[in-house]
Amino acid sequence: MELFINLTINGLATGMLIFLLAAGLTLIFGLMSVLNFAHGGLFAWGSYAGVWLYLLTNSFIAGIIGAIFIGILLGFITEKWIIQPVYGNHVQQILITLGFMIVLSELLKVIWGPNQIAVTPPAYLTGSWEIGNILIIKYRAFIIVVGLLMYGLIYYMLKHTKIGLIVRAGVINKEMVQSLGINIKRIFLYVFMAGAAMAALSGMLIAPYAGVIHGNMGMEYAILAFIVVVIGGMGNITGSILAATLVGIIGSFMAYYVPELSLAVNMLIMAVVLLFRPQGLFALKG
């Protein structure tokens, strides 16, 4: 029983991190139909910049703020200089974002070196609570709380604010939104920056969770995020969180019982979903 709960919590925490990464990806895709292969690079940058600040100032909060800041900044640069010039051409978008991914991850190694960096959670998040026989690691609980808060925030923004209304309308029909006199390009930019900030935040949060960060982490987690986006349906936040939880929990159980298959199973799920329901399990559009 304890094992079951522990594995579930573990999976939930991973799921939340993947959700943060996938949320930006899915919104960007839903709105702009750009599949951003550089998303993992933004994630890794958030991670390195955040950890660097955290180790420098010894303040975890400063690290998080730094990560979000760098995410927004890089999101702006990516959208303006990389995505906008090739807007509307899918093949070029895929190629160019992948190229940017290479540049981002190599630049990372230039600045912070190719070695792994070890990270521990701050003192107030180390240790664990004991409830009966169940051990809950504080940092994992913290990640789950942050993930749920972020989900709540995005959900509120999308459903109850004007900009959210525009974004939702844009996902369904962007030509119509544009014809109503809304500058959809600016909305694209905002969404992209928000998505990049979430990716960076996720990168920062994963650092103490995984214990080490390394230069190639971007692509690793980006693949998981792609899987989540495909399973959850493009442009659907609720689908993303459900799919991310699913992927996280499956990953955590598989890693315990059949470690050989943990990544393979997720990819198989994605392949099956793509083959039989390419719009995703929880898709908005048919």
Place this chain on the structure above:
Amino acid sequence: MIIGIALFVFPFIYEDRSMLILFTQIFIFAIFAMSYDILLGFTGIVSFGHAMFFGIGAYCVSVMLKHHEPTMLLVTGAISLGVLFSLIISFVVGLMTLRLKSHYYAMLTLALAGLFLVAAEKWRTLTYGNDGFTFQVPEFFHDRLHFYLVCLVLMVIVYFGLKRFIQSPLGRILLAIKDNEQRAESLGYQVLHYKIIASIVAGGIASLSGSLYALSLRFVNTSVFTMDITLDALLMTIIGGVGTLIGPVLGAAIIELAHHWLTGLAKVHWIFERWLILFGIVYILAVMFFPNGIVGSVRKLVSKKEKKEDVSTSENIVKEG
């Protein structure tokens, strides 16, 4: 043509083992990049999983040579077996995935190549995982010069074979699909069938290059399945010239040579160790401003000067792609 003859004569005049190996590497990657261009440049499919065919070819040859007496017959058999495997797998994969839209296809091939990588990592009894294993090559290949010539000949054969393929009616239909899929479909062509054919051809040739790669190293490990291999093909094709056959060859030469020299420069300054960053930037600029790569851009310049005259039909076809 002159360059081709020069390359044949080159090793007899200039004897340098490391240059010989470098050039062999260029030929191998040129074959691989050409196969990639069949997908990207001639059919308009973006695959991020091309490394899986490369890896299949590499492992087929390595495993066969590891367990049996290395003879030329066996090598030929193993290469053919690898190609056969790749043909079957690319057929199945193509059948399943090619009906999806471009970004889904890119993601799915990325995931499938990832699956092959994981499988190769875990099937340790056969592949020895990331540590890899060495194996014996036949007597004939012990001389690097022989292997150099074999690779060169194979590259030339592949080049002319693919050229013939592109100029055939089938190749024309592929170009039509690339330019406008809906139109090709409405003209009555079964687009999916042609895409599958393109991916089978590309897969088989990629497997051949993978086999040669393993033979040249006499060693194999799971790195043949990694994303880096696909990235190499992508960089070579884009920088050299998408939609031409000489482009990927040129791209392979540029990237391998630059890689060689820049890593050599790493002793001067550590930043050269990160040579990929330079290529990433060149690649992005190429996608943005020179979507036809070096060869395409040069051809455009030349054809502007000649004012559409004296451009042979074959060049026209290639340029349109």
